Amino acid sequence: MTNKPTIPLSKRLLYSDVFWAAVLLAPNLIGFLVFMLFPMVASFGLSFVQWDLLTPAKWYGLGNYRDLIADPTFRKVLWNTIYYTIGSVPIGIVISFLLALALNQKIPFVKAYRAIYFLPVITSMVAVGIVWTWLYNPEFGLFNYLLGLIGIQGPTWLSSVTWAMPAVIIVSIWKNLGFNMVLFLAGLQGIPDVYYEAAEIDGASWLQQMWYVTIPLISPTTLFVVIMSVIGSFQAFDLIYVMTRGGPARSTSVLVHYLYQCAFEYFKMGYASAMAYVLFFLVFGVTLLQLRSSKSWVVY
Amino acid sequence: MRLNRATVIIAQIVLILGAITMVVPFLWMLSTSFKSLPEVFRFPPTLFGKRIVWENYLHIADRFPFGRFFMNSLKVSVIVTVGQLLTCSMGGFAFARLKFPFRDSLFAMYLATLIIPFHVTLIPVFLMMRAFGWIDTHYSLIIPALVSPFGTFLMRQFFLTIPVELEEAARIDGCTPFGVYWRIFVPLSKPAMATLGLFTFMGTWNDFIRPLIFINSVPRRTLPLGLAALQTMYTTDWPVLMAGSVISVLPVIVVFLFAQEFFIQGITLSGLKG
Numbered sequence: 367m368t369n370k371p372t373i374p375l376s377k378r379l380l381y382s383d384v385f386w387a388a389v390l391l392a393p394n395l396i397g398f399l400v401f402m403l404f405p406m407v408a409s410f411g412l413s414f415v416q417w418d419l420l421t422p423a424k425w426y427g428l429g430n431y432r433d434l435i436a437d438p439t440f441r442k443v444l445w446n447t448i449y450y451t452i453g454s455v456p457i458g459i460v461i462s463f464l465l466a467l468a469l470n471q472k473i474p475f476v477k478a479y480r481a482i483y484f485l486p487v488i489t490s491m492v493a494v495g496i497v498w499t500w501l502y503n504p505e506f507g508l509f510n511y512l513l514g515l516i517g518i519q520g521p522t523w524l525s526s527v528t529w530a531m532p533a534v535i536i537v538s539i540w541k542n543l544g545f546n547m548v549l550f551l552a553g554l555q556g557i558p559d560v561y562y563e564a565a566e567i568d569g570a571s572w573l574q575q576m577w578y579v580t581i582p583l584i585s586p587t588t589l590f591v592v593i594m595s596v597i598g599s600f601q602a603f604d605l606i607y608v609m610t611r612g613g614p615a616r617s618t619s620v621l622v623h624y625l626y627q628c629a630f631e632y633f634k635m636g637y638a639s640a641m642a643y644v645l646f647f648l649v650f651g652v653t654l655l656q657l658r659s660s661k662s663w664v665v666y
Numbered sequence: 667m668r669l670n671r672a673t674v675i676i677a678q679i680v681l682i683l684g685a686i687t688m689v690v691p692f693l694w695m696l697s698t699s700f701k702s703l704p705e706v707f708r709f710p711p712t713l714f715g716k717r718i719v720w721e722n723y724l725h726i727a728d729r730f731p732f733g734r735f736f737m738n739s740l741k742v743s744v745i746v747t748v749g750q751l752l753t754c755s756m757g758g759f760a761f762a763r764l765k766f767p768f769r770d771s772l773f774a775m776y777l778a779t780l781i782i783p784f785h786v787t788l789i790p791v792f793l794m795m796r797a798f799g800w801i802d803t804h805y806s807l808i809i810p811a812l813v814s815p816f817g818t819f820l821m822r823q824f825f826l827t828i829p830v831e832l833e834e835a836a837r838i839d840g841c842t843p844f845g846v847y848w849r850i851f852v853p854l855s856k857p858a859m860a861t862l863g864l865f866t867f868m869g870t871w872n873d874f875i876r877p878l879i880f881i882n883s884v885p886r887r888t889l890p891l892g893l894a895a896l897q898t899m900y901t902t903d904w905p906v907l908m909a910g911s912v913i914s915v916l917p918v919i920v921v922f923l924f925a926q927e928f929f930i931q932g933i934t935l936s937g938l939k940g
Contacts (some may be wrong), residue, residue: 386843388765390756394776397753402779412789465684468677481926482685485692488922488929490872492890493911496897497695499882500904506707507695539688548930571675601783604874608894622785629789630879631741642786649783 370462412639419633430640440641442616443624446531450620451599453535454542459591460542466550467580481549483544491541495608498537499524527617530610534618537605542598546591553587585664593656601648621645697917699723699908706904722909724897734885735892742807742888743870750866751859757813758821759847763833773822779815792879806880807888811870817862821864824858825851861928864921871918889914897939 379385413430417423434440465483469476486494501508502523510520521529557580565575603622606612612619612627619627621641629638693713696707699722713747726732760766761773791810792801828851836846841902852859877891887895896910922929 380842380844383764383843384766386847387760387764387769389844390760390764390847393753393755394813394815394818397810398776398779400794401791401810401813402782402787405787405794406782408790408793409786464680468680471674471677473674473677473681477926479681480687480930481923482688484922484926484929485688485919488868488872488918489915490870490874490890490893490918491917492874492893492897493695494691496893496907496911497691500698500908501691501694503904506709506711506904508690508711511709511711522845540691542671543684544688552930597783601785603785605879607874608897625785625788626875629792635789635793639789642783642789645783646786649781651868653781 409639409642412636413643415636417438417633417635418561423636426636430637431644433637433643439616439619439624441600443619446616446618447600447620449531450535450538450602451596453532454538454599455592458478458539458542458595459546459588463550463584463588464589465547466554467542468664469547469551470554480544480548483547485544486541487544487561489541492608493605494537494541495605498533499609502533524610525614527615530614530618534605534609537609538599539600541605542595546595547565549587549591550584553584557583576605582665585660589656589660589664596652596656597649598653600645667913692915695908695911698904699912701905703903703905706710719905722905723913725906726910726913730892730896730910731885732889732892732910735887735889736913736917737869738804738886739889742804743867745808746811746870747863747866749808750814750817751863753813754817754821754862755852755855755859756847757818758823758825759851762822762825763846763851764843776815780819788875788879795880800887801880802882802888805872807870807876813877814866820862821855822857824855828854857928857931860925861931863907864925864928867921868918 412423414425414427415423416426416429469479504510504520504525507523509523513520523533524530561573561579561583566581569576601622602620603626606618606620606623607626608610610618612623622645625638625641625645628634628641697713697715700718700720702719702721705712705715705719708724761769761776795801795806795810798805800809832850832854833846836850841849873888874890876892877888878894881887881891884895893910893914897907900906
């Protein structure tokens with residue numbers, strides 16, 4: 367009979383990767399199940415009922431989704447969300463890319479510039495919203511004073527149906543510029559000098575180097591920035607809540623703002639949940655579309 | 667890229683103009699906060715008032731429990747940050763270094779939750795908080811925020827860069843997987859922890875929609891919520907509103923100026939090493 371030394375179970379567990387993986391992942395797993403997966407499923411279920419929190423929930427089938435399609439306010443906020451995204455994302459990305467390019471020219475005070483451009487990123491949306499509301503003040507605000515200096519009668523900004531949305535878009539671009547700039551700067555610094563040297567030897571001009579070297583090689587960063595910016599702008603809320611409450615005449619009310627109102631002001635939980643799912647599929651669809659299209663313009 | 671004089675000068679001009687645009691709103695906030703109300707409505711506007719009016723700050727301190735809001739924000743942010751550092755480093759370590767079945771597909775699934783808009787879970791989480799009796803308590807701001815797929819991802823990416831030899835040597839010396847995590851990886855991950863900690867702290871400190879929905883009573887408000895309430899009370903008292911904004915913005919700016927590098931590192935780490 368061979369006398370194999372047996373290792374006690376407790377000791378085996380202590381040295382087992384699987385055991386420790388289970389222990390170390392437990393908080394994440396519980397958090398994921400309780401605060402992610404379950405709410406996702408629950409919210410899907412809620413989107414088929416009518417519920418005002420006071421009376422028992424009533425089954426409504428696809429009614430909420432039908433109502434959404436017929437709701438002119440929903441169509442309006444959907445359009446506003448698209449307006450906000452198209453207004454803020456492309457311009458924001460172009461400006462932050464140009465700033466990163468400028469910052470990459472090995473000029474003095476790079477760190478100081480980076481810090482200054484980053485200030486709005488770390489500031490709370492609420493504070494930013496309040497300060498810019500003051501800047502936009504039609505009579506006593508700084509902007510209309512400056513516009514007046516060059517002979518322009520400034521608009522009433524946040525109380526104008528036409529100008530409120532552009533005004534909010536400008537603030538959101540201003541706030542996110544530094545974040546995207548830092549991402550682009552890291553991407554630019556990752557492009558090896560040899561490519562430029564080779565291009566130079568071939569006699570490529572500055573513009574040609576830009577078009578044939580910089581833009582293709584930075585495209586993975588661009589993709590990341592585009593996706594994050596679009597996701598972020600689809601979920602805009604704080605700034606709009608603080609600056610306009612969606613007004614005037616719903617001209618700045620976006621999806622999440624209307625969702626918030628439906629859930630926590632009108633107490634239409636089912637309707638708001640249906641809207642949340644529309645938002646989810648929108649974000650999901652748009653992200654997927656961007657990833658698909660990236661195959662034709664992103665160089666790895 | 668080729669560096670000629672012209673491009674450098676153009677770059678400088680662009681950057682200076684941009685920097686002015688970034689700074690002016692902050693300067694205007696600061697200068698308004700030290701003016702008297704009549705001075706704010708004077709034409710043409712001036713950067714400095716006739717005298718520095720500290721009363722706006724005192725006024726806020728009197729009428730509004732800003733000290734309390736500050737402490738609430740600090741409490742919630744610190745607890746959430748410490749909690750996330752722990753859970754994210756644990757999860758990140760497991761995903762980066764332990765061998766277990768379905769590890770990579772599990773990680774991919776967890777990562778995919780990053781694109782789920784937070785608002786999809788908002789209503790059910792609100793209902794859960796109500797069922798637990800956590801509405802209008804800080805539990806509602808803390809407990810659901812203790813784990814983070816983004817943070818776990820960030821820590822995993824960092825742990826992947828630690829040389830395998832260190833881990834192998836420790837294991838040969840009889841270290842358990844937990845020992846490897848706690849004695850080797852945690853001490854080595856200070857820069858990544860600092861980055862994640864700053865992000866989490868900042869995000870929690872500035873969070874608005876959760877406190878807006880979960881917190882009702884005045885003494886439990888966090889700073890952004892208090893500031894928004896100040897706005898509805900003093901709609902056109904701009905000096906007081908600006909003083910409130912300064913108070914809420916200042917701590918974050920101070921933290922940032924001391925820890926700039928960690929922010930930049932974190933952003934580039936999350937963006938480039940997918």
